[in-house]
Amino acid sequence: MDKKTAVTEGRMLPVMEAFYTIQGEGVHTGTAAYFIRLGGCDVGCVWCDVKDSWEAEKWPILGVEEIVDEAMKFPGRMVVITGGEPLMYNLGPLTSSLKSKGFTTHIETSGAHPFSGDFDWVCFSPKKFKAPHPSIYEVANELKVVIFHKSDFEFAEKHAALVNEGCKLLLQPEWSKAKFFMNDIVEYVKFHPNWKISLQTHKFMDIP
Numbered sequence: 133m134d135k136k137t138a139v140t141e142g143r144m145l146p147v148m149e150a151f152y153t154i155q156g157e158g159v160h161t162g163t164a165a166y167f168i169r170l171g172g173c174d175v176g177c178v179w180c181d182v183k184d185s186w187e188a189e190k191w192p193i194l195g196v197e198e199i200v201d202e203a204m205k206f207p208g209r210m211v212v213i214t215g216g217e218p219l220m221y222n223l224g225p226l227t228s229s230l231k232s233k234g235f236t237t238h239i240e241t242s243g244a245h246p247f248s249g250d251f252d253w254v255c256f257s258p259k260k261f262k263a264p265h266p267s268i269y270e271v272a273n274e275l276k277v278v279i280f281h282k283s284d285f286e287f288a289e290k291h292a293a294l295v296n297e298g299c300k301l302l303l304q305p306e307w308s309k310a311k312f313f314m315n316d317i318v319e320y321v322k323f324h325p326n327w328k329i330s331l332q333t334h335k336f337m338d339i340p
């Protein structure tokens with residue numbers, strides 16, 4: 133079997149790392165989860181906290197069965213597929229295999245590529261560096277906007293107007309600017325109570 137074709141079809145994927153930890157961000161903060169971090173991203177966020185992931189070629193190409201077998205070794209049944217940008221790949225085979233084994237499937241995505249896969253929870257974090265693909269808006273369960281500049285509040289509202297009504301709205305301080313923007317974010321949420329604050333709690337806990 134040709135590896136390139138298998139990756140195109142989503143039967144094999146470049147895996148940077150996979151680890152069992154606590155979901156540190158967003159609506160499901162505090163829940164035990166197995167993270168699968170796929171290699172490759174073409175979005176190029178200046179403040180990305182996992183720039184090492186960008187080059188897909190650096191990471192081993194693994195078969196979906198092998199990826200799922202590893203996940204099965206841990207007691208938690210929530211899987212978070214992240215990256216890199218996971219929607220660069222066809223996530224159909226990986227998510228259907230995970231769901232057949234009883235996992236709930238979550239994704240962390242910028243939405244910059246067409247949506248694929250069978251997900252129970254979609255966390256959409258749009259970026260100014262590469263516009264989202266229109267397919268993400270109707271499937272997003274959570275809109276999580278990183279605040280790095282004061283103009284990001286307006287950017288957040290622009291995307292909030294495009295997601296479904298039930299979509300949860302969260303503002304997350306960019307890690308290096310968190311102290312600088314914390315007061316602005318707190319005041320924003322106090323006066324726009326349809327938004328909540330998301331913190332990268334795993335960084336405070338010093339866990340992966």
Ligand SMILES: C[S@@+](CC[C@H](N)C(=O)[O-])C[C@H]1O[C@@H](n2cnc3c(N)ncnc32)[C@H](O)[C@@H]1O
Binds near residue numbers: 173179
């Ligand atoms: C590393 S990204 C990988 C998934 C996908 N590429 C994305 O951006 O959503 C995972 C999450 O971390 C957020 N993130 C990345 N760097 C960050 C930083 N320096 N401070 C706060 N959040 C950050 C992203 O916005 C995203 O919600």
Ligand SMILES: Nc1nc2[nH]cc(C(=O)O)c2c(=O)[nH]1
Binds near residue numbers: 240
């Ligand atoms: N603990 C933990 N929670 C996370 N939530 C989203 C993450 C990501 O990088 O996608 C992440 C991560 O890297 N670690």
Ligand code: SF4
Binds near residue numbers: 181182
């Ligand atoms: S889209 Fe995600 S992985 Fe890609 S550069 Fe931005 S934060 Fe990093």
Ligand SMILES: [Mg+2]
Binds near residue numbers: 181182
């Ligand atoms: Mg992270």
